[in-house]
Amino acid sequence: ESRGAGEIWIAETNSERRSTVSGAGNFRVFDPAEPGSGPKGGAIDLVVDAVGIEATRASASAAAKPGGVIVHIGLGQATGGLDIRRMTLQEITFIGTYTYTPTDFHDTAHAIFDGRLGALDWAEERPLEDGPGAFAEIHAGRVGAPKTILRP
Structure with a gap:
């Protein structure tokens, strides 16, 4: 929104995460496994796939509107899921991105400090030694x- x-x-x-996210800001949260629970197909200007598996790329392909953009940052699987025919015929742009610049970090830090990203009270902190258990629970x-933030 900022x-x-x-x-x-x-x-x-x-x-559980849907419940947490729904209280964290002015977002519409949905379960992609539930048909009809999300945005109307082909209606989203900008789709960010932060997971990068076949299913999320397929959802991104379906959600992007004609002339829209898919930004792909997830590295879950190397292949599958993109509807290349639809992307070509409807001129959907696909951008892969991997790292962030110092300017990106600077701008993000200022957005956090200025409160433009909401309360950010949805992160969980645990001791570093609880790391294996945290990953198992996730x-x-x-x-x-x-x-989840692991603190030494």
Whole structure:
């Protein structure tokens, strides 16, 4: 919203995370596994795929509007999921990006400090030695926090 976005949709398969995210800001949160729960197909100007697996790329391909943009940052799987025919015929731009510049970090830090990204109280902190257990709980879908910070 800080950059002029009108409506932000977030896809999340974990019900605990959906609950956390829905309270974190002015977002529309949905389960991509539930048909009809998300945005109308072909209606999104900018889609960010932060997971990068076949299913999320397929969802991104379906969600992007004609002339829209898909930004791909997830590295989950190397191939699959893109509807290349639709992307070509409807002139959807696909951008892969991997790293961030010092300017990106600077701008993000200022957005956090200025409160433009909301409360950011949805992160969970744990001691570093709890790392293996934290990953096991995340993998099992028992963690509601989108991010876990491990502190030494």
